[in-house]
Amino acid sequence: MKEYVIGIDVGGTRIQLGLFKGSEIIAEKQFLTDKEIGATEMMDLLANRVRKLAAASGLTLEDIRGVGASFPSYVDYEKGLCVETSNIMSLNDQPVRDMLRERLGVPVYVDNDGNLAALAEHELGAGRGYDNLIYAELSTGIGGGLILNGKLYRGMHGMAGEIGHMLVSDSIGYPCGCGVIGCVQSISSGLYMARFAMDRIKEGEESRILDYAGTISNIDTLAVGRALNVNDPLALEVVNRGAEYLGRMFHNLNQIFDINVFVYGGGVTNLGHRFIDRMIAAYRHHSLMDQKYPAKFLAAELGHRASLVGAALMVR
Ligand SMILES: [Zn+2]
Structure with a gap:
């Protein structure tokens, strides 16, 4: 059995590639995403980068068991399609799995970033040892993935977990x-918490958020987080509002699946413990069963590599 696998994580901002031996990453490259690129050019580029990554470790595609690729889209896993993406429009409805397989001549598997991060956290990260968990990616957008009975649950069209x-x-x-x-x-x-802060400041609210961001259009959750650390009232309001609705989301998920192990990751978690504590408190406030079966909220462990690691794991 060939022991090397290559993972690709196509993100809205950057593309990461990793060469794996077993589940261990032994070489890694990343470059910026060109969102305007056509689908054919994108697949040519990815295939080219895969060859280069292998070659840099003295390998050829002959040595590679397969390639797993993560896309920031709705992905139909069975058909290997990018169904809908808001980031790289040219990929919509494209048979990305077959396009890559034609170019590389090795088995290729594709899925979306949330599912693959869930898989990786379940096998190698914060969710190790739990047969049932829900992964939530709290980032510019919000995504996720479901592990049910020890397996990634993709749903009827590969789109489960779009929480x-x-x-x-x-x-x-x-x-x-x-x-x-x-x-x-x-x-x-992250995008819409920042937007809420912008709108409030445009309406005339004074806030340290603006001091940290410099201009209104620069406001992001980083600036909100810094203002939160100095007890800025608007920052506190932004964070509490965001956390409340996340608590409701986790509550709804618990009601459907009777799962109370939640792994959370993504850049918005950098808002810190006051945000996370508030999110958990909102969940516990809504959840009838939490006193009997207290939920576990676990910080993701694989960071920005989660989807990349999951892409490689998918190749088994
Ligand atoms: Zn929506």
């Missing part, structure tokens, strides 16, 4: 790419 578009409010939120206002992503994602 960010769960409808949690009909009174607040911004219009989301999914077509609704009031999904948890439209309230609690």
